[in-house]
Amino acid sequence: MLAHRCSRNGRTAWQLVFGSFLGLGLAACQPATTTVAPLQQGLVYCSEGNPEGFNPQLGTSGTTIDATSAQLYDRLLDYDAEQQQFVPALAERWQALDDGQRYRFHLRRNVQFHSTPWFTPSRALNADDVLFSFQRWLQPNHPYHAVNGGNYPFFTSSGLMNLIVAVERIDDYTVDFQLSRRDSSFLANLATDFAVILSADYGQQLLHAKQPQQLDRQPIGTGPFQFVEFRKDLLIRYQRHADYWREAPFFEQLVYVITTSANKRMLKLLTGECDVIPYPLVDELQQLDIDDDIQVSSAVNPNIAYWGFNTARPPFDQPLVRQALSHAVNRQAIIQAIYNGNARQASGILPETSWAFTELDQTHAYNPQLAKQLLQQAGYEQGFNMRIWAMPVQRAYNPNAQRMAELIQADLAQIGVRAEIVSYEWNEFRRRLDRGEHDSVLIGWVADNADPDNFFRPILSCAAAAGGNNRTNWCDPNFDQLLEQALAETVADNRAQLYQAIETYALQQAPLMPIANSLRFQAHRTDISGVELPPYGAISFRHARRILPVDERGEQP
Amino acid sequence: MIRYSIRRLLLLLITLWLLTVLMFVLHHLFPGDTLTNMSGIRQSDGVAYQQAQQHYAMPQSWLSQYWQFFLHLLHGDWGQSLVTQRGVFADIMPQLGATLELTIMAMTLSLVIGVPMGMYAAVQQRGPLDRVIMGVSLSAYSIPAFWLAQLALLLFAVKLGWAPISGQLNPLFNITPVTGSVIIDILLSDSPYRGAALKDALQHLWLPVLVLSSIPLTMLIRITRNATLDVLQQNYLRAARSRGLSESRIMVKHVMPNAMQVIVRQLGLQFSLLMSNIIIIETIFNWPGIGSSLIKSIYERDYPVMLGGLFTLAALILLVNVAVELYHAWRYPQVRKELYAER
Numbered sequence: 069m070l071a072h073r074c075s076r077n078g079r080t081a082w083q084l085v086f087g088s089f090l091g092l093g094l095a096a097c098q099p100a101t102t103t104v105a106p107l108q109q110g111l112v113y114c115s116e117g118n119p120e121g122f123n124p125q126l127g128t129s130g131t132t133i134d135a136t137s138a139q140l141y142d143r144l145l146d147y148d149a150e151q152q153q154f155v156p157a158l159a160e161r162w163q164a165l166d167d168g169q170r171y172r173f174h175l176r177r178n179v180q181f182h183s184t185p186w187f188t189p190s191r192a193l194n195a196d197d198v199l200f201s202f203q204r205w206l207q208p209n210h211p212y213h214a215v216n217g218g219n220y221p222f223f224t225s226s227g228l229m230n231l232i233v234a235v236e237r238i239d240d241y242t243v244d245f246q247l248s249r250r251d252s253s254f255l256a257n258l259a260t261d262f263a264v265i266l267s268a269d270y271g272q273q274l275l276h277a278k279q280p281q282q283l284d285r286q287p288i289g290t291g292p293f294q295f296v297e298f299r300k301d302l303l304i305r306y307q308r309h310a311d312y313w314r315e316a317p318f319f320e321q322l323v324y325v326i327t328t329s330a331n332k333r334m335l336k337l338l339t340g341e342c343d344v345i346p347y348p349l350v351d352e353l354q355q356l357d358i359d360d361d362i363q364v365s366s367a368v369n370p371n372i373a374y375w376g377f378n379t380a381r382p383p384f385d386q387p388l389v390r391q392a393l394s395h396a397v398n399r400q401a402i403i404q405a406i407y408n409g410n411a412r413q414a415s416g417i418l419p420e421t422s423w424a425f426t427e428l429d430q431t432h433a434y435n436p437q438l439a440k441q442l443l444q445q446a447g448y449e450q451g452f453n454m455r456i457w458a459m460p461v462q463r464a465y466n467p468n469a470q471r472m473a474e475l476i477q478a479d480l481a482q483i484g485v486r487a488e489i490v491s492y493e494w495n496e497f498r499r500r501l502d503r504g505e506h507d508s509v510l511i512g513w514v515a516d517n518a519d520p521d522n523f524f525r526p527i528l529s530c531a532a533a534a535g536g537n538n539r540t541n542w543c544d545p546n547f548d549q550l551l552e553q554a555l556a557e558t559v560a561d562n563r564a565q566l567y568q569a570i571e572t573y574a575l576q577q578a579p580l581m582p583i584a585n586s587l588r589f590q591a592h593r594t595d596i597s598g599v600e601l602p603p604y605g606a607i608s609f610r611h612a613r614r615i616l617p618v619d620e621r622g623e624q625p
Numbered sequence: 626m627i628r629y630s631i632r633r634l635l636l637l638l639i640t641l642w643l644l645t646v647l648m649f650v651l652h653h654l655f656p657g658d659t660l661t662n663m664s665g666i667r668q669s670d671g672v673a674y675q676q677a678q679q680h681y682a683m684p685q686s687w688l689s690q691y692w693q694f695f696l697h698l699l700h701g702d703w704g705q706s707l708v709t710q711r712g713v714f715a716d717i718m719p720q721l722g723a724t725l726e727l728t729i730m731a732m733t734l735s736l737v738i739g740v741p742m743g744m745y746a747a748v749q750q751r752g753p754l755d756r757v758i759m760g761v762s763l764s765a766y767s768i769p770a771f772w773l774a775q776l777a778l779l780l781f782a783v784k785l786g787w788a789p790i791s792g793q794l795n796p797l798f799n800i801t802p803v804t805g806s807v808i809i810d811i812l813l814s815d816s817p818y819r820g821a822a823l824k825d826a827l828q829h830l831w832l833p834v835l836v837l838s839s840i841p842l843t844m845l846i847r848i849t850r851n852a853t854l855d856v857l858q859q860n861y862l863r864a865a866r867s868r869g870l871s872e873s874r875i876m877v878k879h880v881m882p883n884a885m886q887v888i889v890r891q892l893g894l895q896f897s898l899l900m901s902n903i904i905i906i907e908t909i910f911n912w913p914g915i916g917s918s919l920i921k922s923i924y925e926r927d928y929p930v931m932l933g934g935l936f937t938l939a940a941l942i943l944l945v946n947v948a949v950e951l952y953h954a955w956r957y958p959q960v961r962k963e964l965y966a967e968r
Contacts, residue, residue, distance in 0.1 A: 104821045110797035281710075296799075300709050301921055302913050303796050323796040327911075335783055336790050 110321035111612055114333045114342035118300055118326055123284035124262050125205060125220055133261045135324055138608035139306055141264035141289035144173055147518055149603045152423055154255055158265055168250040175241040180311040181267045182294035186286055190269055195237040200268035202235045215280045222262040252558050256519035261605040292317045292610045301326055318613035337591055344592040344599050362591055367601040368421050369588035370515035371465035372414055376580040377508045380541040390578040392442035394432035396483045397476050399583055406472050407586055414582035416571045417523055421603050424520040424567040430575045431582055439483045451484025457509040460491050464588045465512035472510055501539055509539050518604050520567045524551055542579035629954055629964055637947045644939055645698055648932050649691050655928050662928040665705035704929035713933040722805025724914035730834045735842035743849025762843040770902045774836045774909045781832055788832040791911035798822040833910045840902055841895040852887035856880050886957045893946035900942055
């Protein structure tokens with residue numbers, strides 16, 4: 069590793085002085101190990117945590133999705149964020165039938181599953197695999213439904229569970245999805261990282277062996293990499309899937325080294341022990357950018373940080389109060405202080421990346437005078453006491469909720485509202501939010517798919533208030549009605565207009581104050597290219613490659 | 626000697642047995658379901674849970690519960706992790722290998738360097754080199770291991786790039802862990818890149834070994850110096866000198882063996898100190914040993930793994946201490962005689 073590092077980095081003066089002093093450095097800086105094949109043909113990604121499992125159907129944690137979705141599995145279709153359109157994946161083509169209540173997918177032929185020491189596929193992908201993958205979570209009596217917890221959070225919260233009535237096999241390579249109603253977000257949901265295709269053959273084999281739980285632990289998929297081993301807290305090892313149906317990946321090995329400390333990730337990137345790291349520390353970004361060996365890339369992440377008011381509690385049940393509070397906060401200062409400018413001040417609930425986005429600012433501008441007037445109108449001339457709940461953890465959308473709460477606290481003091489900051493351990497925090505114990509909360513949302521519906525329904529609908537991520541407990545039948553209308557509309561331009569109407573409605577009612585859309589960062593060494601960080605979904609190493617240096621031996625003394 | 630050995634071994638067995646009793650009690654005291662804490666099987670696992678209830682004699686008296694627990698422990702059935710659902714025993718064994726690798730190397734290093742340095746300091750008593758050695762060892766002894774480790778990482782790994790920051794081996798060398806000791810695993814593997822892997826492993830090893838050995842090393846220097854000074858004042862040395870034996874002969878033949886007796890007696894204690902430091906060092910260097918897994922299991926409230934790690938570490942410390950005592954008594958008859966109060 070030493071020589072490996074030296075030849076990649078070049079030697080610093082420090083190394084030279086100390087190296088020659090001890091007679092170590094010079095001998096160690098031969099390029100010998102750079103040419104060791106496994107180091108050339110493998111990539112080390114220092115991930116931020118252990119995955120919960122190896123099946124994205126069962127989880128929503130970003131760490132699990134990053135570790136599995138794009139590496140091990142494929143979906144029926146993919147979403148091309150640049151072109152903003154769906155592209156064929158395991159389904160070569162598809163068509164909508166019965167006025168959009170039935171979708172027919174024609175599957176690709178000769179798609180091979182992973183062949184591993186524990187499973188040898190007997191056939192290529194066919195309709196049975198698609199049925200198996202979807203019926204597992206659709207049918208409560210499916211033999212795999214209850215295996216490994218039996219919770220399918222994405223499919224429940226996105227409404228797919230109720231939308232899909234049946235998945236039918238027409239022939240070996242044709243599958244029909246029967247929907248309960250027309251839904252323009254259906255394809256977007258199928259293109260998410262959660263709607264992966266598993267092997268029915270493997271499922272059958274595990275049932276015979278009475279080890280069904282292995283399905284999500286020793287995964288088999290059709291993706292560009294296949295699973296080799298997982299050592300908790302240490303690493304996940306993948307190897308190239310030789311028979312991949314698209315172009316096989318460049319790297320023979322892909323290793324996720326689990327490095328939970330953000331500091332250590334940064335240092336390991338500097339020393340060359342990691343080739344790519346996620347979530348580098350924002351404060352240190354500038355320093356990293358200068359370094360010739362390291363590049364920082366950012367992707368617009370479809371997220372929104374917001375300040376949600378618990379509308380079930382007075383005085384937050386009054387729209388006037390909520391508007392007043394929204395007017396009172398200087399969001400520009402937050403963007404500078406909390407995000408170091410690495411975020412865009414939200415101009416509505418939809419982020420810039422959404423196709424339904426317009427430039428029109430749909431938020432309440434900073435105006436303490438107006439805020440005071442509004443409070444007077446609502447009958448709170450004297451102000452009131454309230455609590456701000458701040459998340460205890462870092463998230464892509466909010467690097468420091470505690471500090472943000474302090475800034476808001478100061479702004480509120482200007483209009484006579486006395487705020488207290490509250491925080492709990494993260495799991496406890498979410499449990500208490502579920503019980504609605506908060507006055508207001510600083511939290512956020514990361515979209516699962518490109519459909520604008522995914523920005524409203526999961527965080528503001530009545531269904532989500534009853535049991536989901538609606539932290540405002542705001543349930544307005546008119547708003548739900550607007551969401552339904554927008555979903556039933558199939559012409560994109562008309563839909564975009566409907567979503568603007570929805571934004572305006574949310575602006576008037578102000579159940580939450582949108583704060584920022586932030587970027588998602590990753591850093592990688594300059595000899596790595598092609599690591600994709602799509603706005604919707606997981607990191608992908610399919611196109612990653614190492615740019616091989618020109619023969620370095622000439623440069624060595 | 627036989628009587629003494631039997632006594633020590635009996636004491637070892639009794640201590641180990643008390644340890645199992647303690648573990649059993651802890652399983653009951655930890656929050657949550659006792660059976661889940663013991664076996665790692667949750668109530669929601671259905672049939673498996675009922676089977677475990679049978680196996681661990683759950684509805685019966687505490688005594689039979691303990692007996693079943695004890696039998697499971699003996700059979701190497703230490704339950705499964707609450708987090709990964711993998712067998713605890715099977716996971717701990719390679720971790721033990723990794724921990725032992727670090728420990729043995731650090732202990733060897735401190736013996737090889739510490740003993741000669743201590744003797745040298747004693748011979749040069751109050752000379753400038755003695756003062757330097759004692760001063761350095763005292764200040765090194767006062768530095769907490771976690772701080773020293775961070776400093777060493779910043780200097781040697783980040784600034785100088787002489788060592789990687791963490792881990793046992795570049796993971797791209799696909800070496801299957803069998804024993805857990807990375808060097809043995811590389812030698813056992815049939816990888817075509819064994820040479821390069823070995824070099825890489827050594828680069829990963831030297832820094833944690835150095836940091837880990839700092840405490841026993843400085844202690845050994847001081848112990849050796851004092852022991853040597855003691856021996857140097859003995860009458861038999863004066864006699865040897867008066868017979869005209871050369872200084873070097875006196876050192877090798879008379880001082881060293883006698884000083885070693887004190888040092889060997891201290892080794893068990895030093896090992897125990899080393900084991901408490903290794904938990905910190907493993908965590909900082911991401912070394913996949915028992916120490917780092919113990920810390921993680923505490924964070925995750927993974928009781929089966931936690932107690933498995935605890936038991937292994939405690940048993941290891943006990944075993945090494947008894948082994949050192951037995952060796953000490955066997956090697957130095959005067960100790961044995963003192964024990965039996967015969968002269």
